Amino acid sequence: MNTQDPELKRLIDQVRSTHKALNIQGGNTKHFYGEMSHGEVLDMRPLSGISSYEPSELVVTVRAGTSLFELEARLAEQGQCLPFEPPRFAEGGTVGGMVAAGLSGPSRASVGCVRDYVLGTTVLNAQGEVLTFGGQVIKNVAGYDVSRVMAGSLGVLGVICEVSLKVLPIATATATRMFTMDEASALAQLNTWAGQPLPIRASAWHHGQLHLRLAGAQAAVKAACAQLGGTAIDPEIAASWWDNVRDHQHKFFHLDNNHLAKGEHLWRISVPATTPALGLQGTQFIEWGGAQRWLRGQATVKQVRAAAVQAGGHATLFRGAAPRTEVFTPLSAPLLRIHKGLKAAFDPRGIFNPGRLYPGL
Structure with missing residues (x-):
C-alpha cells in the first residue's frame, strides 16, 4: 500500500500521535464478541475499496474498511465466493473485522476457516510502520504464518489495513435435506456420513431436526440425495434458512441484553x-x-x-450479560508467554485493543 494514501496516512498519524488505548473499529457489528473494548476509536471504514481482483487466479486484495457485503457482491458477479461463509451479524461489517474476528459459518467443517484463505496482509504496527506479510498468489508462502496469526487476533497485534484472500467458485449445484432425529442419533449419523464420499457442505441440528446441505457437481449432489433420503427443502427456503444460521438470525440465536x-x-x-x-x-x-x-x-x-x-x-x-469476563478459555502458561511475546513484538506500547482477547494482553 502507498503510505501517502490520505486515509492510510490518517491512520499512521493517529497511531503515532496517540498516548491512549485505541479501539480499532470498522462497522462495529461484533462489539459483543470478546472482552469489553475501550479507548479512542480508530475508524477503519474510510480505508475501503477492492485494490485488485483476478478472478482467473482466484485471488482478491481488499482494504480493511471495505464492506463485506460489497466484496461478496463483487465476487458473486464472477460466480465466486468466500467459501468459509463469514457471519454477517448486521449491515456494515467490514473485511478487516471479518479477519480480525476469525469467525466462520456453516461450511467451515468442509472447506476450512478464515485463516486458511488469508494469503497476505498489510499491517500497521504501534510505531506507525506499515508492514506487509505474505503475498497475492497462492504459491507465495513468504510470511504466510504471520498473516494467519492476524486472523482471530481481535486487533490486539496491529491494525489490519489490507488483506489478500483466496476465493473459490460457487458450487454448481446445492440441495438441502431434513431429517427428524434426536441429538444422539444425529451425532452418530453425522459421523457415519463423514466417513463416506458425500458432498456434504454443512450440517445443523436443533430441536429434533437435522438439516444437511449438499454442494458440488450436479451428478454428485443428485446421487447423494437419492442415497440419503430425508425430506427435500425448497431451494429458496433452504438458502434463506442457511443464511439465517450463518448470520445468527435463526431464532435460536436471538439473544441480546434486552431478551x-x-x-x-x-x-x-x-x-x-x-x-x-x-x-x-x-x-x-x-x-x-x-x-x-x-x-x-x-x-x-x-x-x-x-x-x-x-x-x-x-x-x-x-x-451474555455485561460485564463480560472469562470470554475465552484461559491460556496455559506456555501459550500465554507466546501471546505476550507476540504482543510485545507488534505492540510494545500496548495501545491496540488492550484486553480485548485476554485480560492483560
Whole structure:
C-alpha cells in the first residue's frame, strides 16, 4: 500500500500521535464478541475499496474498511465466493473485522476457516510502520504464518489495513435435506456420513431436526440425495434458512441484553466431532458435523468449561450479560508467554485493543 494514501496516512498519524488505548473499529457489528473494548476509536471504514481482483487466479486484495457485503457482491458477479461463509451479524461489517474476528459459518467443517484463505496482509504496527506479510498468489508462502496469526487476533497485534484472500467458485449445484432425529442419533449419523464420499457442505441440528446441505457437481449432489433420503427443502427456503444460521438470525440465536433470561448465556463449544452429547443444561444448536455446539442456557462457566475440557475441546462465552469476563478459555502458561511475546513484538506500547482477547494482553 502507498503510505501517502490520505486515509492510510490518517491512520499512521493517529497511531503515532496517540498516548491512549485505541479501539480499532470498522462497522462495529461484533462489539459483543470478546472482552469489553475501550479507548479512542480508530475508524477503519474510510480505508475501503477492492485494490485488485483476478478472478482467473482466484485471488482478491481488499482494504480493511471495505464492506463485506460489497466484496461478496463483487465476487458473486464472477460466480465466486468466500467459501468459509463469514457471519454477517448486521449491515456494515467490514473485511478487516471479518479477519480480525476469525469467525466462520456453516461450511467451515468442509472447506476450512478464515485463516486458511488469508494469503497476505498489510499491517500497521504501534510505531506507525506499515508492514506487509505474505503475498497475492497462492504459491507465495513468504510470511504466510504471520498473516494467519492476524486472523482471530481481535486487533490486539496491529491494525489490519489490507488483506489478500483466496476465493473459490460457487458450487454448481446445492440441495438441502431434513431429517427428524434426536441429538444422539444425529451425532452418530453425522459421523457415519463423514466417513463416506458425500458432498456434504454443512450440517445443523436443533430441536429434533437435522438439516444437511449438499454442494458440488450436479451428478454428485443428485446421487447423494437419492442415497440419503430425508425430506427435500425448497431451494429458496433452504438458502434463506442457511443464511439465517450463518448470520445468527435463526431464532435460536436471538439473544441480546434486552431478551436475556436471568443468568442466560450463549456458549460456543468446540469439541471433536465424535464427542457424544455433553449433557449440559440448556438448548443446543449443533453444527460442523458435531464439532461446534452452541449452548444457550444458565449453565455456569465452571460447568461448561469442565465439559469442554473433558471432551478435549474448549468453550467461548459468545454472548451474555455485561460485564463480560472469562470470554475465552484461559491460556496455559506456555501459550500465554507466546501471546505476550507476540504482543510485545507488534505492540510494545500496548495501545491496540488492550484486553480485548485476554485480560492483560
